[in-house]
Amino acid sequence: WDEMPLLPLRSPSRFKYLSVDETRYLYQEIFVERCYEAPVLRLPEHEAEAKRDGSAGSNLGGPGRARRCNIVDVGANIGLFALYCKRRWPSSRVLCIEPMRATSEVLRHNMAPFKDSTLCVEVAASSKSQGEVAFQYFPEMPGESTRHPDERSHRQQVFSRKIESDLACIRGARTAVGAETEGGGGNESEVEPRLLAMEDIEAQARKQSGCGGKEEKCRAEPLSAILAGQRLIRSDDRIDLVKIDVEGEELAVTEGIKDLDWRRIDRMCVEVANVNDRLNKLCALLSSKGFKVFTHQPETSEKNGYLSYIPKELQLFMVFAVKPNLHCD
Numbered sequence: 001w002d003e004m005p006l007l008p009l010r011s012p013s014r015f016k017y018l019s020v021d022e023t024r025y026l027y028q029e030i031f032v033e034r035c036y037e038a039p040v041l042r043l044p045e046h047e048a049e050a051k052r053d054g055s056a057g058s059n060l061g062g063p064g065r066a067r068r069c070n071i072v073d074v075g076a077n078i079g080l081f082a083l084y085c086k087r088r089w090p091s092s093r094v095l096c097i098e099p100m101r102a103t104s105e106v107l108r109h110n111m112a113p114f115k116d117s118t119l120c121v122e123v124a125a126s127s128k129s130q131g132e133v134a135f136q137y138f139p140e141m142p143g144e145s146t147r148h149p150d151e152r153s154h155r156q157q158v159f160s161r162k163i164e165s166d167l168a169c170i171r172g173a174r175t176a177v178g179a180e181t182e183g184g185g186g187n188e189s190e191v192e193p194r195l196l197a198m199e200d201i202e203a204q205a206r207k208q209s210g211c212g213g214k215e216e217k218c219r220a221e222p223l224s225a226i227l228a229g230q231r232l233i234r235s236d237d238r239i240d241l242v243k244i245d246v247e248g249e250e251l252a253v254t255e256g257i258k259d260l261d262w263r264r265i266d267r268m269c270v271e272v273a274n275v276n277d278r279l280n281k282l283c284a285l286l287s288s289k290g291f292k293v294f295t296h297q298p299e300t301s302e303k304n305g306y307l308s309y310i311p312k313e314l315q316l317f318m319v320f321a322v323k324p325n326l327h328c329d
Helices: 020-032 048-053 080-088 101-114 149-182 192-209 223-228 250-255 259-264 278-288
Strands: 002-005 014-017 070-074 093-097 118-121 124-126 131-137 214-222 241-244 267-273 292-296 301-303 306-308 316-322
Touching: 014 020, 014 101, 020 080, 020 306, 070 080, 070 223, 080 093, 080 101, 093 101, 093 223, 101 118, 124 131, 124 250, 214 223, 223 259, 241 250, 250 267, 250 278, 267 278, 278 292, 278 316
Parallel strands: 070 093, 070 241, 093 118, 124 214, 241 267
Antiparallel strands: 002 014, 131 214, 267 316, 292 316, 301 306
């Protein structure tokens, strides 16, 4: 394991990780871009607001409630989203579900400072069946470990083709800007930083595509069975937020939720790759369970000098779902 500093956090000030490239990307996504939040979910800026004025919508628990919020993180990886939750809502309880053994070890280490309010479960959330399932584990990019290696391979091919095309365009722009600079106009620095960032991403992409995975067997249970088998979040508690990021298993995870649990879940955030109409199927399922559903397709963006390269051709979407009584227009 290696260690990396974290943005100001009550505890810990540093965290363990497995892959530096993946961790930098996830850190940018979660802490800087807040990819798992959306205005429609009406998440608070600070939980103390509800305690101070009791205003509607200022606490994750809902209007007028300043109780501890309960969060379920399905596909917790090394725990960055859980760490983010503990910074945003220090009194929250976070149930972390992660199937891969090596990743789970790092996750437990990172959650140790919050042992009274977090729980790490080494299991894969599945549909309605229990037993052992096979994952393709990628040591260099553990967050991309999946039960659907063919989908990952296809995404890598799309990613590589798109980045080669975009790099060619940017290099062309650099040549044009350089010619203008020689003639007394233009500024090559306008293009160069983005080109360097893209070339860095291209190098990472080559590294990823060359990373061989290995098969690992993991225990699998339906999400409702996992909820029933733990003691952090009680069976009569509201579940304020369920976050799902499971590399192709999104529908399977939601199919493993019983009606009793659907009724106590208030909000969901799901990352989904739109393969085989998976996006529409997921949205239809969430709508049938009484949620208002919103979708967002992330795009390439640059913040704080970091370029997040997300081609639209990857068909990646964030799905946000909220019960109507909590929805804020």
